[in-house]
Amino acid sequence: MHMQDVEISDLRRLTKVILDEYDYDFTNYAMSSFRRRIQRILELYKFGNVNMLIKRLKEDREFFDEFISEVTVNVTEMFRDPSFWRELRDHIIPNILLNHNTISIWHAGCSSGEEVFSMAILLREMKMLDKAKIIATDIDTSILDRARRGAYPIKNMDLNEKNYIRFQGSGKLSDYYKEENGKAMLDPSLVENVSWRQHDLVKGIVFNKFDLILCRNVMIYFNQNLQNEVLKKLHESLFKYGYLVIGSKESLIWCEIANKFIVVNNEEKIYKKIKD
């Protein structure tokens, strides 16, 4: 079985069923990666074709949670792009704290939580963790459970450690976890004040305002129309002069609300909201 088996007409029927039955909208996901995700689900569950997947989705409502877990991409690392985290520590967060005593942060699309733990470690090393209010959201409830636990395969820690060293943290990454049954158990006190919530960027509402939003490598799974819509929500969710960070290979240049932001750091894709 191969890619040729999933056609665009199949995907259209599938997204319509999901929208009608579950009120999640995948119509404007980027076609290439969405197609691969569906292909992967067909192989994983041994569905011979998309119709079998549609039938299962119609008949088995519990299966939908599994579907959401598999259709979303959950590959991430701690301190991904170390130079970004240095910039955050050395410039962005000190800048926010010039005018405030506290800092509110939203991790939009937090996946298994590596980025949230990275942020917590950074803030603890700055002695600012107590002053931070962090909300971490994802579309997938089961990945949020995993994020809350903060237990990562020990084999991933090699890469995470390398990133942390290049971030030039003040300690060792191993200061923040202990090894148990082949897992790295992150220190739970790092995230005791983090609020983990289920939230879908596509259909979800604007629920709060923040000083800093991280939405890195999330919108790459959307087409440009949807990126525009989501960026409007992210803009609305920022205080004036708040910061938005996207992935290192994403850009705001083409989006409709580009003029409401200025570029703070182009290399690290850090933007500042300057207009409501």
Added chain:
Amino acid sequence: MGRFNVNNQYKAIVIGGSAGSFQGITKILSNLPDNFQLPIIMCLHRLKHVRNGFVEALSIKSIMEVTEPYDKQSVKRGKVYLAPANYHLSVELGQYFSLSTEEMVNNSRPSIDITLETCAYAYRQRLIGIILSGANKDGAMGMKRIKDRGGLTIAQDPAECMIDTMPKAAMALTEIDYTLKIEEIIQFLIELHKQYK
């Protein structure tokens, strides 16, 4: 008539390479005809956590500037693109790029199969796929997809490759239209260029 049976039906060239391909790539890029029309989309295995340096190294010798595309950037004529470190690079219908951080494919991110397959889907018979030296089988399935959809397939001559696993894997899986040395690939591109005048 030249040596190759080419015409101007093609809209893009996609190149995959891994271990031992860097020299060949720079040779090709430094010998491209001026005003070469077709976009060249390259997926080369590279260090996952070194973001900078590679594109600059390729640009130094290249006739045309080499850039790493941003997510949703359009594919433009006369440009050379390189898959960025630690992202898969796809081309969408409508001929623009999408990036993704999905699981590694063939132990690789970027995966050559992903770039080749999505190009085959977006360009169908209007695509030329070139597979170069490399130490694993990534790209073989992508070359098959290009052939299956009517595109043209070229493999670097295994005899010339530093490591021939990659072109050989493609040759085992699908029909390769031309098996060429780097020097001949350059001749091919020059002849191709003439078709667009």
